[in-house]
Amino acid sequence: MADNEEMQGKEEEVQQEVVQELEPEVVAVRDAATLVGDGDGDADADGARELRQKRRELEGQVKSAKAELVRLQCQLRDFSSKHFRQMEHLRFLINNRLHAKAEDPADSERERATPATAAATTAATAATTTASAKQSLSSQKGEDTNEHADWKEAIKPIGYLKSCFKRKNGTPRQANLCPDSAAYLQVTAFSNSDHALEGLAHFSHVWLVFYFHLNDNISVKAKIRPPKLDGVRVGVMSTRSPHRPNPIGLSLVELAKVQGDTLFFNGIDLVDGTPILDVKPYIPFYDAPPSPPTIAPWVHDARLRELPVVFTDRAQADIAALVDAGQLQFFSSADTFKQAVLAILRADPRSSYRREKCREQTYAFTLDATDIIVKFEDDVAHVLQVKAFRPKKEKTAGHLSQEAAEVVVVAQEQQSEEAPSDAACGGDHDDDDEATEAG
The missing domain is CATH 2.40.30.70 (YaeB-like)
Known part of the structure; x- marks a missing residue:
């Protein structure tokens, strides 16, 4: 908002400079026109025409200056509105990042309390920012503050x-x-x-x-x-x-x-x-x-392409052990967990970047409280290992934990005879072109 006040101050200074610069000439022309009008009729007609022409030119310059000031005012309001929207977007992203980092999966009560706190913080920040923006916008002459009412003030997560x-x-x-x-x-x-x-x-x-x-x-x-x-x-x-x-x-x-x-x-x-x-x-x-x-043909064709999925003996034993130990929160049996893994891998969750650049590398993803290590070979997904996942406090979306990295190393050693150069293709490749629907 300080930027808006500074721009408004500069706008007023420009307006005053234009008026001060043109005012002496306008006054001189008016005085000359008055003298011509009050003369005894002997004044030179050519001189009178020149004065009238100069007066029209100066009036045209004044009109142009006023039009330029109006344009600058509109541009200032546009910049102010864009700046406000971008700041609101950044605040929303920061609040959600802080909310994600503050979560502790081991404490269910804290998990339930955090969303409410984050929602209240987001609402309070949005209300404060919106009030300041409205006060600044309403100070502009002839401004309708209802046109700039921020819709984010009324939209917040439930x-x-x-x-x-x-x-x-x-x-x-x-x-x-x-x-x-x-x-x-x-x-x-x-x-x-x-x-x-x-x-x-x-x-x-x-x-x-x-x-x-x-x-x-x-x-x-x-x-x-x-x-x-x-x-x-x-x-x-x-x-x-x-x-x-x-x-x-x-x-x-x-x-x-x-x-x-x-x-x-x-x-x-x-x-x-x-x-x-x-x-x-x-x-x-x-x-x-x-x-x-x-529907578009590419959507229908993509839906028909499914990959075969194979579980190794070790992966099946890992799943059974995790279920028996009660480490899964969202799956009550080994069969439902395996069906979920099958559905994910059949649809080929890899991005275009992974299929092109990480074709020979190991793929890893997280489901429930597990890290799942997969190897894609000849359009077949081989589930190599499933291991318990313990998130770190500083972990970010798309990056494997240290424990998952160790799992990848084990998987690489097991596959060394077939693919000695395998390496984990861990972490999401953030490509703006990738059309993924994950929230």
Whole structure:
């Protein structure tokens, strides 16, 4: 806001300088015109015409200067509005990053309290910033403050999703690609949130409106490369890429149950910690189109391509041991966990970058409380090992823990005879062109 006040001060200085510079000439012309008008008729007609011409020229310059001042005022308001929107976006990203770092998965009570605290902090920051912006904008002459009312003041998360997908790596690109995936949402938007959820249990599916909180890019591209098109670019609006002008997503998921103020979902495609903006019931005769819909051919072709998946004996033993030890939060049996892994790998979760640059390397992703090590060979996904995952406090989305890195080393040693140069392709490759749907 200090920048806005400085720009307004400069604008007033320019206006005063223009007036001071032109005022003597305007006064001189007016005096001369008065003398000509009050003369005895002997004044030279040519001189009078010259004075009138000069007066018209000066008046034209004054009009041009006023028009330039109006243009500068409009430009100043435009810059102020853009600056305000960018600062709001940065504040939202920072609050979500702080919220993600503050989480402690080992403490369930803290997990439930953190979303409410983060939501309150975000709302307070947005309210303070919006009030300052409105005060600055209302000081401009003739300004309608209602036109600049910030919509983010009225939009805030109703809760933060707790998902079996801890990172973007391995998260399905679309909902229901992995029917056994699970998540839950504690609604914190009301003091009596359980009342707001009454009647929702009668619906089998709901729409989740959410914010792509892991997107840290402010600018977006008009054309992107969807992962299944092998480098071909299409318009961003013809895809479901998270990198959009307004990073808002929509997922249709199964509602497993409603328990108090908490909703439980299946067939999820969102990362842990995703801010949920709204929940709406799915109604087929309203939401489904009356006639058979048409889709782009590349979407249909990509859906038909599935990879075979093979579990090694060691991987199956690892899964059984983890289930027996009760280390899985979202899966109650080894079969449901394996079905989830199968669904994820059949759809080939690798990005175009990984398929091109990491073709011979080991792939790792996190599901529930496990690190899963996979080797892709001849379009077949081999699950090599599944090991318990303990997140670090400073871990960021897309990067493996130290323990996972050790697992990769073990997997490389086991595969050294077949592929001596294997190395873990750990971490997400943040490519703005990649059209992934992970929240």
